[in-house]
Amino acid sequence: MPSSTAVAAPVPGPRPGPPRPTPPRADRPIPGQRPAPRPKPGPASRPARPTVQLLSVAAAEALDRADEAVDALLESGRRPGDVLVLTVGAAHPWQEHELSFGEESYWAQLADGGDVFYADAATTRTLRRDVVVLVVNENHTGRVTAAARKALERAAKLLVVCGETDTVAPLLA
Secondary structure (H helix, E strand, O other): OOOOOOOOOOOOOOOOOOOOOOOOOOOOOOOOOOOOOOOOOOHHHOOOOOEEEEEEOOHHHHHHHHHHHHHHHHHOOOOHHHEEEEEOOOOOHHHHHHHOOOHHHHHHHHHHOOOOEEEEOOOOOOOOEEEEEEEEOOOOHHHHHHHHHHHHHHEEEEEEEEEOOOOOHHHHO
């Protein structure tokens, strides 16, 4: 008797389809196009140094001169939220007024960014605005020098220095 060995017939199933094209990937360049050159690090990538304006007056008159400068800036079209006033000596009267409502309310005004903000030049908080008006209403050379350097870093476009500018002029030139 013949042995019956059953050979399993192939089971019909899905047949593989034709190969599909690979979709383009964002990191693969399209033929014929070159990738954009990457910017080289160097002086071009640093932020531009702000313009510096020196308004030389006696320390006792610096606050009044700064108020005039702020008024002129606002009249020329600057938004109040673009202006930061920093004092080296005694606080600006408007800063004292705002602080009378409490520290939390005072610093919330900075975060809001809707009005001119007045602060002590020695503050360690992060402050940056397009225009900084530095009021040099004190003659302590070390404090004035430190304030001028900080003010220069905090001004994006314009730094106006009001007061005795002899000490800061060489630093800002």
